[in-house]
Amino acid sequence: MTTASAGRPSNAATRPNRGDEPDLTKKPQANAATGATAAGMRAVTAQAVAFYFRAPIKAFFRSRIDYMGYARAINPSVQANLGWSWRITTPALLAHAVKTHGWMFLPNQVLPPLLANTVVGAVLYTSYLQALSALHTPSSRSTKRIYPPPPISHTFTAGFIAGSIQSLIAAPLDALQVRFRTSDMLSGKYNSMWHYASHKLHSIGLRGIFAGWTLSLLKDSLGSAIFFSTFEYIKSQSYYAFITRWYGDYSPTTLHEDGKPVIKPNYALEPFFLLLAGIAASLTQQALQHPLNELQNVHYNRLEALDLRAHDEARPRRIMRRYYHAYEKTFEQCWRLARRAGGWRRYLYRGFVMGTVRQVPSTSAGLIVFELVRKKYAFESDEVRIQKDGYDILLT
16 A cells, blocks of 8 residues: 655545556446446335325436326225325235236336336436546546545536436336326226337327427436536535544544554444435435426426327428427416416425425435445445545545
């Protein structure tokens, strides 16, 4: 292990420089495995938190399609609106659905939207890791601790790129979700979610898929940029700044093998900052996405009527003009709703507190899983030393 020379400034980190180090270039399959695992765990933790709050929630990076919607629609306890009981928990809803429609209910009605949500999450995480690796060289090395950490400009840009890619991939899912009617499934119009997706996408065409996509792109790109930059800043820069200042007042009590005094921070500090980063990232993301969701919900209510008009319209220019004017009508309607609610702030942020409270636990859990899996697929790396007034703060 090499140590810093006396001429180097304090607070500089050092790493060993050995000729037999493995190739630390991050492999695409490792990024994909990290993204897929974190996305899958997000779905599981979201359901656990939903049980805790006794209501379905919008989980870590809001699920594009509600894969329990049909199961709730055919459940008598839900339809009777009897209040919460164990009968409306996810296991009970699935058990009733399987008992009524057989085991094929799971692959036909539950599996398609569940897989779609997982794929979208995997695309987001993988795109973020790849974009950050291209922008920040230390992040391209598969080490368990990235030092120096990426600046906020890089994490913001990587998050923006990842959110944009996610929005593009998720456009068909958004189109399916907003046009979904439980009554169509109950009436037997569609045999399964596979049948519904195939028929509906063919019916609305490419124009229908990307109708309203501007709002989705804005929400996903900026939301992801703010989310990841906040998370990485608190997890890394804030953590390193804290331990440097906190342990700067302590006297070293341990000697390293090279005889230099060192301090090892308490093992609980880093998980605490990881949890704090998840909470802060969720709050900042919700502050941006919640008002955009309100606008998007109003706009999406117009899409089905536009689909019918576009189907009968022979001139493409008129069709695109209709979709363009739909945004103007959406703004007019939102302006009337805001006046009725007592102002734009009250209208756009109604329900913000409860929505955020419900999302924070699953978001924090999802980010912790994301970080742990990222470290799992990293190579073993030597410790990082932050020099401080003649001794080292040792990070492993």
